[in-house]
Amino acid sequence: MRMLIVDDDFYCRNMLHEIMKPYAQCDIAVNGEEAVFAFKKALEDEKRYDLVCLDLVMPEMDGQQALREIRSIEKDFKINGDDEVKVIVTTMLDDRKETHDAFFLGGATSYLVKPIEEDKLLKEMKNLGFSV
Template structure:
């Protein structure tokens, strides 16, 4: 499995990386712009990401905007819906509007509230069929 971890907080990035490292090749981005670029590079190289752990609140370009752009890139490249990257939104906010927007407007696959619990993350990854 190939995973992209997107978070502006070092602690959160490191925590998710440590959890996923045994089961995934992980890349890291610190904001939405880096995430979009990494996603595009992976797709163009024929090595798309299977999983994206995406923080919502980030500087420069937030997770909501990055997710919409990632989904647009997949659509432009003809990626079938069943082959789209699975996106787990990670955030400190337990906010119904943010959750609604991430799922229904952005195309998120799952939602976890920080701090990320190892068992919850691995259960989610497994339920998405990535393990």
């Protein structure tokens, strides 16, 4: 499994990496712009990501915008439906508007509120069909 971890906070990135390294090859981006670049490059190199863990509040480009860009890139590559990357939004924001926007405007697959607990993340991944 290939995974992209997107978070501007070093501690959060490191924690997600530690949880996921037994299950996935993890790449890291520190903001939305890096995430979009990495996602597009992975598709161009035919090394698609299976999962993206995406923070919402980041400098440069926030997670909501990055998610919309990722879904737009998938459309450009004719990727849709079940073939789209699974995106777990990971954020400090436990907010109905943010949740609504992430799912209905951005196309998020799942939403977890920080701090991320290993058992909750692994359970969510199993719910999404990953073997962990």
